[in-house]
Amino acid sequence: MLGNFLIGLREGLEASLVVGILVAYLVRTGNRRRLPLLWTGVGVAVALSIGVGAALTFTSATLSGEKQEAFAGGMSIFAVGFVTWMIFWMRRTARSIKSDLQGRLDTALAMGATALVLTAFLAVGREGLETAVFLWSAIQATGDGTAPLLGASLGLATAIVLGWLVYKRSVTLNLGTFFTVTGAALVVVAAGVLGYGIHDLQEGGVLPGLNSLAFDVSDAVPLSSWYGALLHGIFGFTPDSTWLQTVAYGCYLVPVMALFFRGGKAPAPSRQSLPVAAR
Amino acid sequence: MRAVPVALLTVTLAGSLAACGGSPAKQTVAVTATDTACQVADTQLSGPGIYAFKVTNKGDQTTEVYVYTHDGKKVEEVEHIGPGTSRTLKAKLAAGDYQVACKPGEKGDGIRTDIHVR
Numbered sequence: 436m437l438g439n440f441l442i443g444l445r446e447g448l449e450a451s452l453v454v455g456i457l458v459a460y461l462v463r464t465g466n467r468r469r470l471p472l473l474w475t476g477v478g479v480a481v482a483l484s485i486g487v488g489a490a491l492t493f494t495s496a497t498l499s500g501e502k503q504e505a506f507a508g509g510m511s512i513f514a515v516g517f518v519t520w521m522i523f524w525m526r527r528t529a530r531s532i533k534s535d536l537q538g539r540l541d542t543a544l545a546m547g548a549t550a551l552v553l554t555a556f557l558a559v560g561r562e563g564l565e566t567a568v569f570l571w572s573a574i575q576a577t578g579d580g581t582a583p584l585l586g587a588s589l590g591l592a593t594a595i596v597l598g599w600l601v602y603k604r605s606v607t608l609n610l611g612t613f614f615t616v617t618g619a620a621l622v623v624v625a626a627g628v629l630g631y632g633i634h635d636l637q638e639g640g641v642l643p644g645l646n647s648l649a650f651d652v653s654d655a656v657p658l659s660s661w662y663g664a665l666l667h668g669i670f671g672f673t674p675d676s677t678w679l680q681t682v683a684y685g686c687y688l689v690p691v692m693a694l695f696f697r698g699g700k701a702p703a704p705s706r707q708s709l710p711v712a713a714r
Numbered sequence: 715m716r717a718v719p720v721a722l723l724t725v726t727l728a729g730s731l732a733a734c735g736g737s738p739a740k741q742t743v744a745v746t747a748t749d750t751a752c753q754v755a756d757t758q759l760s761g762p763g764i765y766a767f768k769v770t771n772k773g774d775q776t777t778e779v780y781v782y783t784h785d786g787k788k789v790e791e792v793e794h795i796g797p798g799t800s801r802t803l804k805a806k807l808a809a810g811d812y813q814v815a816c817k818p819g820e821k822g823d824g825i826r827t828d829i830h831v832r
Contacts (some may be wrong), residue, residue, distance in 0.1 A: 436797070437797075438774065438796050438797040439776075439796035439797060439798070439799070440777040441776070442776055442796050446794075452719060465761035495738055497804045498789040499790060499804075500788075500792065500793075500803075506761050537806070556828050565794065568801075569794045569796065569799075572795070572796070572799040572800060572801050573796060573799050575799070575800065579798065580798055582797075582798055582800045583796050583797065583798040584798075586796065587796065589801045590731075599829075600761045638791075650794055651821065652819075653819075654821070654822075657819050657820065657821050658819075658820050659775055659776045659821075659822070661821050674821065675821070703757050
C-alpha cells in the first residue's frame, strides 16, 4: 500500500501545489470570479487523462512508452513556458494593484486569464495521463485486494490536501510577501518541471544523452522512498539526472530567479514601497 | 482559449493512439515481478510480432519493466507499477535476442532475463 501511496503523492503533488498557488493568487488579487475558469482548466485535464487512461487500459489501444514520454516531455516544456509567464504576470499585476491603475490591471487580467487556464490545464494534464493509467491499474487490481486502490487514492488525496494547505497558508501572508514567496516557489517548481521534461524527451528518444548521467543517487534517495517522492513532487528532483537535464535546470533556475528578484526592485524608487521585494 | 491546448492534446493523443492503436498482440507473456525476482513465463518466443508482457508486481516496492535489445537499447518500458497491480507492456519484436528487466524500487539496471524471438 505504501508504494502506491507514494506514487499517488509524487504524481499529484506538483500539480496540486501549482493549482493551490494559482487559486491563492486569484483570491488575493480579488479575482474570485475567475476561479471557475481555473477549475475548468483543471477539470478538462482530469477528464481527458481519465478518459484516455481508460481507453489505454480497457481497449487494445496502446501508446508506446516512447510516445508517452515524448508527449509528457512536450507538455512539460509548454507548462514551464506558461508558468514563467504567470510568474512575471503576477509580479506586474502586483505592482498595478499597488498603484491602483485599474485600466492596467484589467489589461493584465485579460491577457493573464488565458495563461491562467492554460497553466492550470498543463500543470494537471502533464503527468495526468500517467497517473490515470496508474489509477486504472489499481482499480483493475481490486479483484485481488483493495490495498493498491486505497494507497493510490490516499496518496492523491494527500497531495491535494498539501496543495490546499499551501493555499490556506499563503492567503494569510501580507501581499508583498505573498507575491515573493509564491513567485519564487513557482520558479523552483518550473525549473524541476523543465528538468524532467527534458529527461522525458530523452527517454522518448527526442533528445540525446539519456545515458550520460550527471549524478546518480538513486541508492541513497530512491524515488520510491517518501523523501524521494516529496523531493520529486516539489523540486522535480530526479535521483539519476542526466547532464542535459541538470544543465537545463540550472540554466533556467539561476537567471529566472535573478530576474525575478532584480526585476522586482528596478522600477520603484525605494525598497520600502515595493510590493514584490518586501523581504 | 481552452480550445487550443485541448485540441493540441487530443490531436497528439489521437495520433499516437492511431499509430499503434488496436494492434492485437501475437502472444501474452506473463511477467511476475517481486522485490528480488523477475520471472518471465516464456523466454523462447515464436516469430516476430507484437508481444504483450503482462507484468504483475507481487513485491512491496514499486517497480518498472523494460525490454532491451541485446546491445542494451530500450525497446519499450512501463513505469510506476505499484505493489499488487498489473500493467501490460506491448513491444514489437523482430527475430533476435532481447532482455526483460524488472527494476524494483524504480532504480538501477534491474533484474534481467534473456529472451529469444525465433
